[in-house]
Amino acid sequence: MASVTYIKKQIVSALEDIKGFDIVSLDVRKLTSIADYMIIASASSSRQTRALAKNVVEKMKEIEVGIIGLEGEQEGDWVLVDMGDVIVHIMTSPTRAYYNLEELWVKT
Secondary structure (H helix, E strand, O other): OOHHHHHHHHHHHHHHOOOOOEEEEEEEEOOOOOOEEEEEEEEOOOHHHHHHHHHHHHHHHOOOOOOOEEOOOOEEEEEEOOOOOOOEEEHHHHHHHHHOOOHHHHOO
C-alpha cells in the first residue's frame, strides 16, 4: 500500500502533466475525519478539468490506489476525485474563485 505522501506526490505529478495550475495541498487532518489531505487545482476549461481528473485516476490505478468516487465529470466546472485519504478538487478558475475552498478550510 502506497503512503499518503507518495499518493499526494503522484496526484500533483498527474495534475502537472496535463497543465493543471495553482495546485494547493491542504493538510486537513486536524479539521475533519473525511480525509487527510485536499488537493485543489485549477484548469482553463471544463474539458481540461475532465482530462486532469482522468489522468489522476489513471495514475492512481498504476500505483494500485482505489478511487472511491468521481463526481462532476458531466458538467466539468468542478470535478472531484476521492481516494479516501486524499480528495482532489479540480475546478475552472471562475468556479474556484467563487467557492474559494482554500479560505474555507484554512479559516475552519
